Amino acid sequence: MTLRAALLQLCSSDDPAANLPNTIALLRQAQADGAQIALTPEVTNCVSTSRAGQNAVLQTEEDDQTLAAIRTLAAELGLWVLIGSLALKTGDADGRFANRCFLIGPDGAITARYDKIHMFDVQVSETETYHESAAFRPGDRAVVVDTPFARLGLSICYDLRFPMLYRSLAQAGAEVICVPAAFSPVTGAAHWLSLLRARAIENGAFVLAPAQTGLHKARDGRERRTHGHGMVIAPWGEVLLDMGRDPGVALVDLDLARVQDARARVPSLEHDRDFLPPEVS
Numbered sequence: 001m002t003l004r005a006a007l008l009q010l011c012s013s014d015d016p017a018a019n020l021p022n023t024i025a026l027l028r029q030a031q032a033d034g035a036q037i038a039l040t041p042e043v044t045n046c047v048s049t050s051r052a053g054q055n056a057v058l059q060t061e062e063d064d065q066t067l068a069a070i071r072t073l074a075a076e077l078g079l080w081v082l083i084g085s086l087a088l089k090t091g092d093a094d095g096r097f098a099n100r101c102f103l104i105g106p107d108g109a110i111t112a113r114y115d116k117i118h119m120f121d122v123q124v125s126e127t128e129t130y131h132e133s134a135a136f137r138p139g140d141r142a143v144v145v146d147t148p149f150a151r152l153g154l155s156i157c158y159d160l161r162f163p164m165l166y167r168s169l170a171q172a173g174a175e176v177i178c179v180p181a182a183f184s185p186v187t188g189a190a191h192w193l194s195l196l197r198a199r200a201i202e203n204g205a206f207v208l209a210p211a212q213t214g215l216h217k218a219r220d221g222r223e224r225r226t227h228g229h230g231m232v233i234a235p236w237g238e239v240l241l242d243m244g245r246d247p248g249v250a251l252v253d254l255d256l257a258r259v260q261d262a263r264a265r266v267p268s269l270e271h272d273r274d275f276l277p278p279e280v281s
C-alpha cells in the first residue's frame with residue numbers, strides 16, 4: 001500500500017492568528033497535490049521567545065482557533081492532519097502550557113493526542129540556552145494510533161534523543177513514526193539527520209519529521225532561529241525527502257511494505273531481550 005504524505009515546513013511567528021492563514025493554504029495545497037495525510041511541525045501555532053508573549057496569545061484546547069480551523073478544514077478536504085504540536089494553556093496551577101500533538105481524522109475528529117514527554121532544558125552554546133520546562137509541563141504517556149493506512153507512533157522534537165521511547169512505539173506496532181520539530185540550528189546541524197536515521201533504522205519504521213525553519217521574530221523584538229530540513233526517512237535508512245531551509249509543502253509516496261521488508265532483513269525488534277542493569281566492576 002502506498003501512502004502519499006505531505007510535510008509542511010513553517011516559519012511560525014509568535015502570533016497564532018497571523019500564522020493560521022498560511023498553514024491553511026499549505027494544507028489545501030497538500031490535498032490538491034494528492035496527499036492523504038499532511039503533517040505540520042512542532043508549535044505550529046506559536047514559536048515564542050517568552051512566557052509573557054505566550055500568555056498573551058495562547059488558548060486552551062477548547063478555545064484554540066488553530067485547532068478548530070484545522071479540524072474544519074480536515075473534514076472539508078477529507079484529509080488526515082497531524083498537527084505536530086500546538087502550544088496550549090492548561091489551567092494548571094503553575095500556569096504551564098502543554099506542547100500537544102493532535103492527529104485529526106478526515107471527518108475532523110481528534111483521533112489522538114500526545115503531550116511531549118522530554119523537555120529541552122539545554123545550554124546549546126555559550127549564548128544559547130533553552131528552558132522548555134519553565135513554560136511547558138511534560139506529558140507522561142507514549143501514544144500509538146491506528147489509521148486505515150498504518151499504525152502511527154507519536155513523538156515531538158527533543159524526544160528524538162530518547163531511543164527507548166521509539167522502541168516502545170515500535171514494540172507497540174508503530175510502522176510510521178512522527179517527529180515534528182523546532183530543532184535548534186546548532187544541534188540541528190550536528191545531530192538532526194543522524195538521530196532521525198538511527199530511529200528509522202533501529203526500529204524498521206518510516207520517520208516523518210516536519211520542521212520549523214528560519215528566523216522567527218517575536219512581537220517583543222526578540223528572535224529565535226530553527227534548523228528546518230524537514231525529513232522523511234525510509235525504514236532501511238534512506239533519506240526520501242530533505243526540505244532544506246525554505247518554508248513550503250513537499251510530498252512523498254511511502255511504500256508501506258518497506259516496513260516489513262526492513263524488519264524481515266534485520267529482525268532486531270524480535271531480538272529485544274530483558275537484561276539486568278549494568279554491574280559496576
Ligand SMILES: O=C(O)CNC(=O)[C@H](CS)NC(=O)CCC(=O)C(=O)O
Nearest residue numbers: 048120130132157158182183184187
Ligand atoms: O519552546 C517552544 O516554543 C516549543 N518547544 C521547542 O521549540 C523545543 C524546546 S525550546 N525545542 C526543542 O525541543 C529542540 C530540540 C533540539 O534542538 C535538540 O534536541 O537538539
